[in-house]
Amino acid sequence: AQKITQTQPGMFVQEKEAVTLDCTYDTSDQSYGLFWYKQPSSGEMIFLIYQGSYDEQNATEGRYSLNFQKARKSANLVISASQLGDSAMYFCAMRELSGGSYIPTFGRGTSLIVHP
Amino acid sequence: DADVTQTPRNRITKTGKRIMLECSQTKGHDRMYWYRQDPGLGLRLIYYSFDVKDINKGEISDGYSVSRQAQAKFSLSLESAIPNQTALYFCATSTLETSLNTGELFFGEGSRLTVL
Numbered sequence: 662a663q664k665i666t667q668t669q670p671g672m673f674v675q676e677k678e679a680v681t682l683d684c685t686y687d688t689s690d691q692s693y694g695l696f697w698y699k700q701p702s703s704g705e706m707i708f709l710i711y712q713g714s715y716d717e718q719n720a721t722e723g724r725y726s727l728n729f730q731k732a733r734k735s736a737n738l739v740i741s742a743s744q745l746g747d748s749a750m751y752f753c754a755m756r757e758l759s760g761g762s763y764i765p766t767f768g769r770g771t772s773l774i775v776h777p
Numbered sequence: 778d779a780d781v782t783q784t785p786r787n788r789i790t791k792t793g794k795r796i797m798l799e800c801s802q803t804k805g806h807d808r809m810y811w812y813r814q815d816p817g818l819g820l821r822l823i824y825y826s827f828d829v830k831d832i833n834k835g836e837i838s839d840g841y842s843v844s845r846q847a848q849a850k851f852s853l854s855l856e857s858a859i860p861n862q863t864a865l866y867f868c869a870t871s872t873l874e875t876s877l878n879t880g881e882l883f884f885g886e887g888s889r890l891t892v893l
Contacts, residue, residue, distance in 0.1 A: 665819075670817070706867065768819055
């Protein structure tokens with residue numbers, strides 16, 4: 662079973678609108694971390710935002726916010742005021758304890774296209 | 778210069794050849810990782826190392842080996858390349874997560890490998 666599930670292979674949004682990218686996760690640990698990364702068409706991986714499992718407030722970084730619903734095991738990325746440069750692949754990742762070490766596991770990604 | 782450097786950036790090889798992908802970092806991080814990215818599958822962990830004497834298999838280690846020559850260097854080898862190892866390979870580093878540090882991954886620019 663997948664540890665990280667991103668159910669939206671592709672999403673479209675109008676420029677200046679907000680968009681939510683879904684991410685659900687599966688873990689029995691109490692301590693874990695959730696991350697979102699962006700991969701533009703140029704291929705590099707860019708860290709966007711982090712949420713710790715004990716953080717009570719949703720993380721925010723500029724136009725990015727993470728809607729963390731612990732009981733539902735979801736960590737959705739919200740991008741406000743979309744820009745053309747937001748068009749990219751977005752990956753949700755979780756760092757959890759595996760074999761005695763905390764290692765990051767990624768979802769399959771969501772492709773976001775921002776229309777002018 | 779990039780903090781995490783991968784060489785080569787692109788490589789085309791033939792089935793059965795031995796291939797080495799190299800990764801070096803100037804971030805001073807102890808933790809290094811090799812991921813493989815395939816379309817629709819996200820990033821999957823091949824091997825990871827938390828210090829020079831520590832090597833651990835990831836989700837898809839079969840057909841791969843690694844060497845941690847120094848804190849700054851982590852190489853991935855394909856002893857006998859096969860076509861289904863055609864993929865984009867990423868090296869990444871991280872530091873230990875603390876109350877002041879999320880432990881996010883810092884990625885190299887990727888190595889695109891094609892096995893004919």
